[in-house]
Every structure is written in C-alpha cells, then in structure tokens.
Amino acid sequence: xxxxxxxxxxxxxxxxxxxxxxxxxxxxxxxxIFLDMRKHDWLQRxxxxxxxxxxxxxxxxxxxxxxxPQRTCFFMVNHVNLFDPFILYCAIPQLVRGWELESHFxxxxxxxxxxxxxxxxxxxxxxxxxxxxxxxxxxxxISRGTSLIIFPEAKRTRDGHxxxxxxxxxxxxxxxxxxxxxxxxxxxxxHHRTGHWMLWPATVTVHLHDTIETKGLTxxxxxxxxxxxxxxxxxxxxxxxxx
Numbered sequence: 001x002x003x004x005x006x007x008x009x010x011x012x013x014x015x016x017x018x019x020x021x022x023x024x025x026x027x028x029x030x031x032x033i034f035l036d037m038r039k040h041d042w043l044q045r046x047x048x049x050x051x052x053x054x055x056x057x058x059x060x061x062x063x064x065x066x067x068x069p070q071r072t073c074f075f076m077v078n079h080v081n082l083f084d085p086f087i088l089y090c091a092i093p094q095l096v097r098g099w100e101l102e103s104h105f106x107x108x109x110x111x112x113x114x115x116x117x118x119x120x121x122x123x124x125x126x127x128x129x130x131x132x133x134x135x136x137x138x139x140x141x142i143s144r145g146t147s148l149i150i151f152p153e154a155k156r157t158r159d160g161h162x163x164x165x166x167x168x169x170x171x172x173x174x175x176x177x178x179x180x181x182x183x184x185x186x187x188x189x190x191h192h193r194t195g196h197w198m199l200w201p202a203t204v205t206v207h208l209h210d211t212i213e214t215k216g217l218t219x220x221x222x223x224x225x226x227x228x229x230x231x232x233x234x235x236x237x238x239x240x241x242x243x
Contacts, residue, residue, distance in 0.1 A: 009056070010199045017054040024050075028117075037118065041095055044117070048089040055083055057191050058203045061091045066210025069093045072147050073179040073211060074169055078162045078233050079151035080188035083204075087185065088149055091206035097141060098149035099134075099169070120148065135172060142178055152226070160189035160241050162234040170226045174217045180225075182209040182232040186240045207236050 024047050031040050052059050075092060077084065085098060102121040120137045123130035141148055152165035173180050184207040191202035209232050217225065 013054060013056050013199050020050055020054055038095060045089060048086040051086040052090055056199045056201055059087055059090050060203055060205045062205060063208045064210045067181060067208045068211045071179050071211055072142055072145050073181050074173050075147060075149045075181050075183050076152050076169060076229050077149055077183040078185055078237055079153050079156045080185055081156060081192045081194050083192060084185060084188065087204055087206060094147055096147045096149055138172060139176060142176065156194040158194060162230060162237055165226050165230045167222055167226060170222050173214045174219060174222050177215040179214060180212045180229060182229045184233045184236045186236050
C-alpha cells in the first residue's frame, strides 16, 4: 500500500511540476527580453524554489566559513539529476548562470529559458572554433560579474558516487585566474535518480565549501587542483551514501 501511494505521489508531483514549468518559463523568457536579468533575479529564484518544492525536495544549505559570497567564481558541482540547476539556484546567494550542453538549447521551453538566462553553450562536438567561442562567452560572463556553475563530471551519476572530473573548467579557471568554489549536492540521489521516474521524499543539502584562489597557478598545477576539488566535493557525498 505504501509503495502504491509513493507511485501516485510521484505521478502527481510530475504533473504539477510540468504544468508549473511550462506556464512560468515563457513568462520569465518574456521578462528577459525586455528587462535586465538582475532586476528580476528574485522571480527566477522563486521559480527555482517552486520547482524544488513541487518535486518533493526540501533544500538545506550549509556554508563553510571560507566561502566568499562576494567573489565572482566558478562553482564546481557534482551532477546527480535534472533538478540540480534549480536546487543550486535556490542555494547560491549571488547571480549565477552555468555551462550548458548546446543540444539542451533546442529543448522546447527549457532551451529558450536557458538561452535567455545567458547560460554558456558547451559544444557537443568539440571543434577548436566552438571551444574558443565557449571560452570567450565564459570570459564575457565573468567580466560582467556573473558566476558560472560547472559540472566537471560532464554527466550525471548513475550510482550516486562522484565520477572522474574533466580538466576543461579547471584549465580555464587557471588561465583566467578565476576562483573556484567546490559545491557538494547531497541527498539528490535519494530524491531522484537519472534513468528512473520516481520522486522520493528527501532533504537535499547543498554544501558551499571554501573558495579556492587560482591566481598564480600554472597549467602544471591543474591536475592537482582538479583532484583536490573532487576530493572536497566527494567527501560529504560519500558520507551520505555510507550512512
């Protein structure tokens, strides 16, 4: 009986979530056409909070003493499911956008929203000209004071553990001297697993770790930086899986 109620609950949450998204997203796209995104950032945050609420997740934020909310930076985050960007937008206390696969911009409603929000397209086919365009757009965003979310795994976890990190975001952080804030999303795997449709009741905790400086680092330092950030992000995730 309990299992049947959970299935019914998930179905209702998906229906409500999709209705909310396809009604609200066009309104935000319209506002982004005529207004500076900073002027209605509170509406975007409210939109993200409703998405989290309608998915059945409770969002909790833990902030380390060394996290600097005033610094424009790269937020390096483990990737669990499709709710991650909205959960992060509830938790990060500054204007933030993200790297987004270019193919996602073709998704109806969602793609329009991400494009108008100013997310940076990551090419599906990594030609040199496309990579240069992505790096230029990334630098433009940072110059405007917009922090960026990067999922260095470049894919969602299938078992809850943190996958190996790619170097791209770390190389760019080193070259531009952009600080990195490691972020751990804990509880998302218990809430919703990629490849499954169930939405389980869960608390999703976002850990904003100490901000890490990259100025003065060389390209030889990038592998150690990548591994250090992955270790920081993985620690609370692995603890949650063991408990």
